[in-house]
Amino acid sequence: MRILNIQRMSTEDGPGLRTTVFFKGCPLKCAWCHNPESISYQLDKEWIESSCILCLDCVNICPEGAIQFIDNQIVSDRNLCTMCKKCIDICPTNALKLIGKDITVDQLHKELIKDKAYFSHGGGITLSGGEVLIQTKEVLELLKLLKNDGIHIAIDTSGYIDFSRIQEISPYVDLFLYDLKLDSNEKHIEFCGTGNQLIKDNLIKLNKLATDIWIRTPIIPNSTDSKDNIESIARFLKDENIVFEKWELCAFNNLCKDKYKRLYINWQYENSGLIEKNKLEELQGIARAVLPHEEIYSVGATKLEVTNE
Ligand code: SF4
Numbered sequence: 427m428r429i430l431n432i433q434r435m436s437t438e439d440g441p442g443l444r445t446t447v448f449f450k451g452c453p454l455k456c457a458w459c460h461n462p463e464s465i466s467y468q469l470d471k472e473w474i475e476s477s478c479i480l481c482l483d484c485v486n487i488c489p490e491g492a493i494q495f496i497d498n499q500i501v502s503d504r505n506l507c508t509m510c511k512k513c514i515d516i517c518p519t520n521a522l523k524l525i526g527k528d529i530t531v532d533q534l535h536k537e538l539i540k541d542k543a544y545f546s547h548g549g550g551i552t553l554s555g556g557e558v559l560i561q562t563k564e565v566l567e568l569l570k571l572l573k574n575d576g577i578h579i580a581i582d583t584s585g586y587i588d589f590s591r592i593q594e595i596s597p598y599v600d601l602f603l604y605d606l607k608l609d610s611n612e613k614h615i616e617f618c619g620t621g622n623q624l625i626k627d628n629l630i631k632l633n634k635l636a637t638d639i640w641i642r643t644p645i646i647p648n649s650t651d652s653k654d655n656i657e658s659i660a661r662f663l664k665d666e667n668i669v670f671e672k673w674e675l676c677a678f679n680n681l682c683k684d685k686y687k688r689l690y691i692n693w694q695y696e697n698s699g700l701i702e703k704n705k706l707e708e709l710q711g712i713a714r715a716v717l718p719h720e721e722i723y724s725v726g727a728t729k730l731e732v733t734n735e
């Protein structure tokens with residue numbers, strides 16, 4: 427299986443302290459993605475400017491001429507790069523790093539159960555991405571092993587996957603973290619690269635299986651943060667009688683902007699600030715007005731409303 431990384435002691439990916447595995451590859455391309463390095467299934471590399479001593483060993487060793495020194499930056503051309511990894515191997519300071527790692531199910535299982543001691547206090551393991559279910563076959567093997575260990579398991583999914591895959595893994599999953607980003611199909615295509623009908627249909631079907639669900643909506647400036655969007659998602663949840671434990675409105679931040687730089691990608695949200703606290707509270711109020719559910723709340727840092735007084 428191909429993963430991005432393993433993050434320990436996470437408090438944002440389900441109940442309690444969690445160990446989260448981020449998988450490579452995603453069918454969506456959300457404009458605001460906080461893990462841009464997980465979108466492609468392909469292995470990639472990143473350049474960490476602060477670690478680079480500009481020795482140019484990487485430039486000189488590349489057999490394809492795919493890496494150059496331009497304007498004091500080490501710039502890589504993805505179209506020429508064959509991922510031979512020679513530049514990564516020769517870099518004396520680890521300023522060039524491989525993004526992604528291939529690992530067997532057994533290796534990953536052994537790594538994850540090292541944290542078993544703190545799972546007994548209400549935490550567990552979360553499989554996130556990317557889209558975990560692109561690698562259903564291997565994920566299923568892993569889930570069976572973890573279930574046998576009695577560990578609480580959460581899956582963070584985009585929902586944009588054939589339902590048979592969700593159904594196949596659901597007996598081994600304690601909690602689904604399910605994203606509903608935009609109610610409008612057109613906006614979903616514009617901002618995420620795909621329509622959202624499959625996501626909605628899958629949630630309706632998932633709701634019929636006996637499992638816990640947390641809905642998550644990222645609140646992103648000028649895309650998902652409209653009153654209309656939150657009200658429409660709330661109406662969808664209500665009309666379809668979706669039973670969920672929580673609905674989290676997750677406030678945007680731009681803390682991942684360096685990831686985009688390292689990947690040589692211009693990110694449209696690089697200079698976008700935090701969402702105003704009042705705005706987030708207003709959206710939460712709109713959601714609760716449609717759906718009288720106590721567990722609808724906002725998470726993440728906000729800024730206080732700026733006034734002219
Ligand atoms: S991975 Fe290989 S081909 Fe790609 S930039 Fe490095 S040395 Fe060149």
Ligand code: SF4
Pocket residue numbers: 473477478479480481482483484485500516517518519520521522
């Ligand atoms: S080999 Fe490493 S330290 Fe040297 S220029 Fe390349 S990235 Fe920088």
